[in-house]
Amino acid sequence: MKLAFDPTDPLTLAIAPPANETSEERRVRQEKEEHALQVSRRIDAELKAERIAMKKMRKAVRVLVLGQSLSGKSTTIKNFQMTYAQKSWVEERASWKAVIFLNLARSVNGIVDILSEELEIAQGILPNSDETAWHGSTSGLTENHKSLTLKLAPLRQIERDLQSLLGSGSSEPEDLHRKLTEGRTTLQEFALRSTSGWKSVLEQIRNPSEGKGESLHRVASQVIAGCKDDIGYLWNDAVVQQILRKRNIRIEDAPGFFLHDLDRIANLDYVPSDEDVVRARLRTTGVQEYRFTLDRGTASSLDWLMYDVAGIRTSRAAWIPYFKDITAIIFLAPLSAFNENLAEDPRINRLDDTFSLWNTICSSKLLSDVQIILFMNKIDILQRKLDSGILVKDFISDFQEQSNDFATVTTWFRRIFGKIHRKGSPPTRKLIAHFTSVVDTKSTAQTLAAVQAVILTNDIVEAGLL
Numbered sequence: 114m115k116l117a118f119d120p121t122d123p124l125t126l127a128i129a130p131p132a133n134e135t136s137e138e139r140r141v142r143q144e145k146e147e148h149a150l151q152v153s154r155r156i157d158a159e160l161k162a163e164r165i166a167m168k169k170m171r172k173a174v175r176v177l178v179l180g181q182s183l184s185g186k187s188t189t190i191k192n193f194q195m196t197y198a199q200k201s202w203v204e205e206r207a208s209w210k211a212v213i214f215l216n217l218a219r220s221v222n223g224i225v226d227i228l229s230e231e232l233e234i235a236q237g238i239l240p241n242s243d244e245t246a247w248h249g250s251t252s253g254l255t256e257n258h259k260s261l262t263l264k265l266a267p268l269r270q271i272e273r274d275l276q277s278l279l280g281s282g283s284s285e286p287e288d289l290h291r292k293l294t295e296g297r298t299t300l301q302e303f304a305l306r307s308t309s310g311w312k313s314v315l316e317q318i319r320n321p322s323e324g325k326g327e328s329l330h331r332v333a334s335q336v337i338a339g340c341k342d343d344i345g346y347l348w349n350d351a352v353v354q355q356i357l358r359k360r361n362i363r364i365e366d367a368p369g370f371f372l373h374d375l376d377r378i379a380n381l382d383y384v385p386s387d388e389d390v391v392r393a394r395l396r397t398t399g400v401q402e403y404r405f406t407l408d409r410g411t412a413s414s415l416d417w418l419m420y421d422v423a424g425i426r427t428s429r430a431a432w433i434p435y436f437k438d439i440t441a442i443i444f445l446a447p448l449s450a451f452n453e454n455l456a457e458d459p460r461i462n463r464l465d466d467t468f469s470l471w472n473t474i475c476s477s478k479l480l481s482d483v484q485i486i487l488f489m490n491k492i493d494i495l496q497r498k499l500d501s502g503i504l505v506k507d508f509i510s511d512f513q514e515q516s517n518d519f520a521t522v523t524t525w526f527r528r529i530f531g532k533i534h535r536k537g538s539p540p541t542r543k544l545i546a547h548f549t550s551v552v553d554t555k556s557t558a559q560t561l562a563a564v565q566a567v568i569l570t571n572d573i574v575e576a577g578l579l
């Protein structure tokens with residue numbers, strides 16, 4: 114419909130040019146009008162962009178992944194990336210080689226340290242203390258063991274170089290604890306440097322300054338391949354195995370254990386597999402945001418923002434700003450840690466620390482609207498520990514005289530987490546809990562699909578928050 118022009122309309126009259134306008138006055142007026150039009154268009158464009166950004170912000174699912182150090186937070190996010198953001202996963206996979214080499218070199222150097230200590234005890238250089246608990250005179254150590262420690266010496270430099278390439282995340286809390294107690298660093302220094310997650314580290318490896326990362330990869334690869342036979346000899350040696358057993362050291366269950374994969378990794382053309390990446394250990398320092406756009410299923414239009422945090426005690430205050438505006442929390446509780454103490458504070462049992470952290474999260478008023486999903490993780494290691502005869506009641510007195518089998522132990526843990534959740538949570542919040550081993554990528558993919566479904570279909574969506 115064409116609207117008729119009405120010369121008496123007040124708005125038309127107000128914007129009409131003056132009747133006796135000169136040509137110069139018309140030029141100035143038209144210039145002003147053109148400028149006003151451009152300003153108006155710019156404002157419109159800015160408003161539109163803001164509206165789109167707001168809409169996107171509202172549509173993003175924000176998931177905070179919490180838990181103590183070594184609980185499996187980063188590993189859970191890696192699984193998420195592997196399943197739902199395959200492009201970036203494949204692009205990054207090769208860069209994990211540096212971390213895997215570092216993990217391998219650390220395991221070997223750790224064993225060599227123990228072996229060297231035993232050799233010194235056997236020679237009477239070091240006293241045989243309760244801690245070492247091994248009697249040098251019957252140890253069966255030979256000159257071969259001594260020469261092995263010398264032949265593996267190049268791995269020290271590899272560890273140091275890779276550590277300096279990978280930054281503060283490549284050291285573990287026990288190193289930090291040692292430095293702190295020796296007065297060699299301060300908490301503040303550590304906190305200030307705590308800014309990166311694996312994305313930034315891998316980015317640095319992929320775009321190194323002056324090709325540093327690339328050449329180090331090559332050198333590390335050559336040294337490890339060159340030491341392959343000696344590493345294999347060290348790991349498979351009966352005396353070495355006996356020493357580790359006597360000292361109650363199970364390197365197989367430690368993070369970043371790759372000695373069983375030596376034949377594959379100690380090769381010049383080694384390329385990390387998905388499983389290798391999931392098992393690689395790089396400690397998170399600070400808080401890192403990961404954005405995934407889910408390209409499968411019903412959630413295809415949603416962005417997922419996942420926040421990975423540092424789990425060590427001294428870094429937990431940095432979690433609080435992220436409690437605002439989140440949709441869900443995935444809380445990692447490593448059940449296998451029942452017989453371990455925190456590296457950053459060896460007076461505290463790891464499971465006690467997890468229970469108290471869980472209590473804090475469940476009863477936080479800031480989080481009362483947030484869905485909490487519990488992953489009772491590392492059940493593969495738990496199973497091995499129980500099978501080897503380690504008794505839960507020796508470490509957790511409340512467990513009392515119950516049977517030490519896997520089913521009884523896991524049911525009991527589940528009940529304790531449930532009790533804490535009920536006590537701290539608002540009555541409407543249900544507990545969603547899974548037993549997990551997040552290094553098992555197949556079963557974790559199923560768990561993550563269930564988690565996704567819960568987050569997207571629960572009350573949060575119905576309440577219009579998404």
Ligand SMILES: Nc1nc2c(ncn2[C@@H]2O[C@H](COP(=O)(O)OP(=O)(O)OP(=O)(O)O)[C@@H](O)[C@H]2O)c(=O)[nH]1
Pocket residue numbers: 180181182183184185186187188189367368369370391392393394395396397398422423424425445490491492493494549550551552
């Ligand atoms: N066997 C086994 N290993 C696991 C499991 N979950 C994690 N890991 C390993 O444990 C190590 C630590 O896992 P991360 O995901 O780095 O731990 P985190 O919670 O991010 O630790 P921080 O970054 O220090 O806070 C890695 O080497 C993982 O591969 C599990 O269920 N079973």
Ligand SMILES: [Mg+2]
Pocket residue numbers: 186187188395396397421422423
């Ligand atoms: Mg981490």
